């Protein structure tokens with residue numbers, strides 16, 4: 567996995583301030599379109615598809631196109647501001663939480679929730695479930711992707 571060029575600071579900065587700082591540090595311009603996308607993530611702080619972002623912003627930012635949204639998201643992913651999450655519905659979601667975490671998805675409304683599983687517990691789970699050939703070094707695991715499926719509190 568590629569590490570972002572600059573590590574996220576852990577101060578009291580908002581997601582938006584932090585992201586703008588990282589754009590500038592990477593020598594990239596903060597265009598009105600990029601700014602609007604970052605503000606949307608700052609405001610909602612949830613997993614969003616490029617199409618969903620475009621629909622949320624097209625009224626507000628008349629210069630925005632779906633292609634610009636895709637391009638901006640690729641830039642944000644590259645500098646480590648957003649993570650790309652491939653959900654089980656086959657769609658790519660962009661995630662403002664760039665720390666390691668797992669996901670739960672509501673089978674009715676499609677909302678995706680972050681779940682924190684301590685890495686020591688995850689490691690133990692992998693060790694206990696995988697055939698010895700995997701954990702003995704025939705395969706090098708670099709990430710674990712767990713999806714829980716169910717119903718969110720609104721849909722139960």
Ligand SMILES: [Zn+2]
Pocket residue numbers: 672673674675676677717718719720721
């Ligand atoms: Zn739901």
Ligand SMILES: [Zn+2]
Pocket residue numbers: 613651661663667668669679680
């Ligand atoms: Zn997430």
